[in-house]
Structure formats: C-alpha cells, structure tokens
Amino acid sequence: MAPRANGIGVQVEDTKICVVMVGLPARGKSFIAQKAQRYLQWLSIDAQTFNVGNYRRTEAPHPSADFFDLGNAEGEKRRRAAAEAAMHDMLDWFRKGGVIGILDATNSTKERRKWVLDTCTKEGIEVLFVESKCDDESMIMANIRDVKLTSPDYAGQDPEQAAQDFHARIKNYEKVYKSLDEDGDENDYTYLKIMDVGSQVIINRIRDYLQSRVVYYLMNLHIRPRSVWLSRHGESLYNLDGRIGGDADLSTRGHQYAQKLPELVRDSVGEDRPLTVWTSTLKRTISTARFLPENYNQLQWKALDELDAGVCDGMTYQEIKDVYPEDFVQRDEDKYNYRYRGGESYRDVVIRLEPIIMELERSEDIIIVTHQAILRCIYAYFMKKDQSASPWMNVPLHTLIKLTPRAYGTEEQRFSADIPAVSTWRGKGSTAKHENPTAGASI
C-alpha cells in the first residue's frame, strides 16, 4: 500500500535531515530546537534533539568561562569530544530510522560546520543549518536571565556572578564565531539565518519540501509574549443525548456558559487587550462565542470543525457498537489512527490543523472555541502530549484553558465557569452516555 501523506503532506521515508543550530550562546538556539522538535513530533515525524552541552557536562559539570577559551587546549579537547559523542549518538539514531535530528550547539566555526556537513553527507543525511543571530543586548540579557541561569552549569551559584561568568563565556565564543556564509564561502550550504528573532531571515538553497516546511515553521516563530485560550463549545443537545458529531444547538446550560464566557475571558486576560476569536463553522461553537465583546475580531474556520465521524455521525456509542461492532473495537485499540468509515481519524485532524498551528505561532492573543477532538489535538501540540494518550484526555465542558508559551514549555491555567455539564469523556470499551473520567485521563 502506498504511504499516507503525513502532516506536512510529504513522504518522509526517504529524507533524513540534520538541523544544525549555529550561533553564540543566549541566542535562543535551544528554544528554536525544542519548538522544532515538538512541531515535528506532533506531525508524527520522528525528531530528536542532541544537545552537545549535555554531553560536555557529563565530563565538566560546572566549567568556568576559561573552559570555553580557545587558548584552553584541555577545554577545546573536551568540547570536541562532546561534539563527537553527540554526533555519534545522532548517527546511531538516524540509522534506526530517525528522520530529523537536531544538533544543538554553537557550531560557531566554519571548521566545525564543515565537519558536521561532511559527516552527515557521508551517511546520506541532508544538512540544514539554522543560525540565530542577535545583537540586541537587552534580548540577550533577558535570555541569560530566563534560561541560562537555571542551566545545570550554574546550579547553586550566585546569580550575579553566574551572569558575569556567562558573559565572559560568550566573549570567548565571539573570538572565533563566524556567521554562516559571512565570507561567501558557505554559499552552497542549505541554511536559514534568523536575524534579531525573525526581523530578517535569509533562506539559502532549500532543496526539498520537508526542508521548506521546517524553514517556514521556524521563520514564523516569534517571542512576543502572548497566550492562547481554548474552550469547548457549551453543552449541546447532542451532548445531553450522548450523541457524537452533528450540528446541534446548545442546551440551556450551554447557553449559560456562552453568557458567562466573556466574564471568564476578561478575568483571565488580566489587562484590557482585545483577543481574536476563532470558532468552527458549526452552530454550537459560533453560538458559544456570540457574547464575546464586539471589538474582538471573529473568524470561522472549517479546519476547526469536529472530527468527522462519517457513517457514525449522530450516533451514540451504544448505537455504533450495535451497528459497527468491529469498528467499535478497532477504534478503541488505536484511537489515534482509527478512521471512521467515510470520516476522519485523529491523525487526519492533525493534518488539517497544521495551518491553524502555523497561524497560531505567528499570531498573538487568540481564543479558540472548538470541539473535544480538535481541542485535544491543539492542546497536545502545546503541552507536548503523546499521540496515543491525547485521544483519551478528559477536556471538561464549561472550562476555559489559558496556555502561555514560555522559553521552555507552556504554562497552563484553568478557569471553570461553575456551570454543570454532562461529561463527554468515554473510557476504553465503554458505551455509557455519560461517565466520570478516570484520574489518569485528566489533561
């Protein structure tokens, strides 16, 4: 059977890419690396980050700035050994079927980059260099404060002294640092140069579609503070009946939630700034969002419609079990991959949500009013949830979730409307109309 197009619509089996980070310390390289890995994994593309610093730390746990001085032969030897150990593990991982490996290190000299390129090329791995170049002192300091001082290198040290030491470390790298293609002799390399957190990007010699998608994702990242609010629609008449799909109206309690939503949002925003509202094209989400302030732009997305249950649309789980007993069992066995007859799987939903995620990455404050399966997929992206678990997560009705991306990971807050609603969560094998979620199902 022919392979299915994955999330970014490309047959990845034949392509292996090593994304090689380049840049001075405190330029957000690890931030970019972890975002890229999360995005690719969400799309079912096998991606892994290899952080050279972690390899180096096993030998030199708390090195001072001197360690990073080019003149320090011992330091240079150990740093080289760390790079080689990371590369060794990465190549092993590629041989076992890895698709996109991310080499997270400064890779600040041409020699080092050439070594990485030659080593990968020999193994049939494409190399995409991604440089983050930033000369904005305040941004660098913010990065040092937010990220580096919590690094294991400085565990237990005085913050002020640590910051000074880190600055000295950067100076040592600056002595040898060459920006990608600065002298024009790396112009055959495939690279993305991100200047000042995306204010300018240079894209050189992108060779295939998968590279272009990684590049497009990375060029859309920004670090301006923002949040994403997620809510399911208010309780619907179908929810009351335990029916899936359809385009039902809200129940009385669902309407109460719609009325309360503006207050929940206001309280969670913290200051007076307008959000953008995204709903699906189905009545129950549009209706739920209808009392939000008029100065909030509203947009309906077909891509936010509920997972299409195909021939099972409008049925209860008991009816599905009665009419399609084999499908009922198959779905429980692999809920992420099971595709309803004439409908969709969770995997299909992730594919159609990819442009939504891309626009979310570019955007600032957005509130999304959508459906259970859709919310699970979006939540899994931000919170890095496993695909086998995410279709079983409990996402309660009448609850507003606020997600705030930070340098490492995403912060979550919940705001309950305190309006009762049925549970639409369902345990494996169950055909109950409404049942209480088990403890492990909570997201």
Place this chain on the structure above:
Amino acid sequence: MAPRANGIGVQVEDTKICVVMVGLPARGKSFIAQKAQRYLQWLSIDAQTFNVGNYRRTEAPHPSADFFDLGNAEGEKRRRAAAEAAMHDMLDWFRKGGVIGILDATNSTKERRKWVLDTCTKEGIEVLFVESKCDDESMIMANIRDVKLTSPDYAGQDPEQAAQDFHARIKNYEKVYKSLDEDGDENDYTYLKIMDVGSQVIINRIRDYLQSRVVYYLMNLHIRPRSVWLSRHGESLYNLDGRIGGDADLSTRGHQYAQKLPELVRDSVGEDRPLTVWTSTLKRTISTARFLPENYNQLQWKALDELDAGVCDGMTYQEIKDVYPEDFVQRDEDKYNYRYRGGESYRDVVIRLEPIIMELERSEDIIIVTHQAILRCIYAYFMKKDQSASPWMNVPLHTLIKLTPRAYGTEEQRFSADIPAVSTWRGKGSTAKHENPTAGASI
C-alpha cells in the same frame, strides 16, 4: 455573521497590500506577478496587477533603448508619468475594495521605491517589495527570447535587432539600479529578495500573516520545466448509478481504464522519467493508479478526497431533489459557495487544496488521480478559470490531461483512453442520471 476564513485562513478585510516588483528587465518580474495574482484570485482574494509598461506604451508604443537612458529627459518624464498613472489607477482600485495590488515595473531606484512606499502608506496600504535578482546570463537570455521579443514593444521587428536593443535597454537600467537595501538604508522595508530564481531568498520584516503567505508562495516557485498530469478515477459503480460521493469500486470499464493508464502516461511523458503519483484515500483513485510503474512513488492524500456531500452522500440528484428540494435549488444558484449539509462547498475544497497547490508549485512531475470536483478546482488554478464557471465544467472520465506551465499561462494536452464511460456532468436544474454536456461546459 463572522467572516469566513478564506483560502489562506486569514481575515483579509482589514489588510491591503501593495506588492511592488523590483528588478532589472528580463528577471521574471511579470512572471512572478502573474503567478501571484492567479494564486490569490484562486483563493478568492481580490488581486490585480498594474503593469507600468502598459501605461508607458500608450504614449510610446515602440521606444528604442535610448528612451530608457537616464540622460533622456523626455524619456524619464514619460516613464514617470506612466508610473503615476499606474499608481493612480491602483489606488482607485484599492479604494473600491481591492486587497492585493501588484505594481509591475522595474522600480530600480531608491527614490522611486520611497515614492511608492510613501504614497501607499498615506492610504493605509502595506508595501511588500519583491525583488528578482539574477546575474545568470543564460537565464536572462532565455527570458529575453521567450518573453520580451513577443512584447508589444517589438511587434513586427527583426528578432536579432530587437534582442540587441533590449540588451541596450537593460544597460541603461543597470546604470541607476540599486538592489533593495544594498546600502542598508532600506532595512525598515518589508521585502522579499529572490536571488537566481530562488537559490537564495532574503525575507525582511514580514509584518502579518497575509504577507507571510504571499512570501511563502513566491519562495516556492521554480522555473524548472515540468508538467502536471490530471486524471479522474476510472468509471465507478456509483457513476453507473448516477450516485455521488461514497467509496465505490470501479466498474468493468473503470478497471479497463486503470489498465490502460500506464500506456497513456508513457505516451504523454515523451521521455523516460518517473513521475510521482498522488491519489486520494478513496478506493476508486487508488485502484485506478494501481498499474502505474513501480518506480513511480505513490502518495495518498486525504486532501484529494472528493467534495464531501454530507447528508447527500450516496444519493442520486433525483433523490437529493426529492429529500432536500430547497438545497437542490440553492446549490444550482451558487454552486461554488453552496455547502452541503454536514459537507463541503467548492470554496471549502479550495481551502483544503491550498497545501496541494503549494506542494505542486515546489514539485516537478506529478500525476494526480482524483475526483471530479477536486480536478475542477486544480484545473481552475492552472488554467485561471472563473470560480462561478468551474463547478460546471465537464471533466470527462477516462481522459488524461497534461498541463505544462509556461512563462505566460499553461499549455494543455488531452489523451483519451478511448474506453466508453458514462457522463457525470450535470446541467443546471437537471436530475438526469447521465446527460450530454453542453458545448460551453467543456473545459
């Protein structure tokens, strides 16, 4: 009612962008401009190109190279007047609701670019400069031969002499040409610089999502020769019954078509190069493609599945008219926008096809085996068909269509398998199972 997300998923009402082409003659500016316009119009985004050369020609129909000499005051005056006339018409068009205007001219000096920027900014129009920079002499000559010598400027002239004159014209532009941000004093501008037809691109200060989508599209264009083959699946059992949707098997004649398809493809390729095969996830397209050579990569796309007829899936048109008489009439009144209950409209299909188009632009030789409505939408993109007409086009079964993009427009060839099949075309108001298409319905 909240606006619907359009094809590229963004609410464009508030955004107006002037795409300002920059570059020496024969660098493919008009090619880029017409591609961008076609893509945006296909996505229902109101886009229009304003070609300054056309304005200049009304006053100076066949100017010699001297006309473009900076020292020629009369020439400069007229060229300035042409730019002003184009700008005037473009602003008028924006005031009437235009969304993306493309100013197609060399705009080769900083002064001219500043004038365009200031004029647009005053009207609340964002400016995106798009420069095509190319020093590859053979590419420039190919462009002169293919495009410029057929330009109205040289109508009726000796080709050799015309080429020489055109070269002299370029020299005159080179005297004053400044690449975007060459001196670093245009670094606040939003721009895309395309070097040597995409081998390197620089993207500077992209400000919003619509800009980023235009940029992403333009950076994916290439000019390597290639073709796209389109075929519907072979005749299906549902086709025989006059039923829509479903996931039926092929009829006997449909299987015959599948067997003949490799031969049709081979004859149309012309030389021995493997294609990539894209099908939908439905049986009838996979089955149709199953005899294609094994060295052709095959890929299944959910995005290529037939338009979802929702509650009408599996019905004949007579049944639809009986059960949903109002819907039947509404669909015929506006077939492009009508969305089946619980299903899709043609407009929805275009939205989900957008990533397909993007990948098609990046790719080389692809054969797509898909469904009537999907093929109509893809065909409309390449052949610039009107949205109100495209849902009524006749796309015969058992026919291979080969499309070859050229500098201006797309060439089409047809290869009939000579295997009879029912007609699935339907005229407005008709409920016939099979009827002969009217002459105007042929694509």
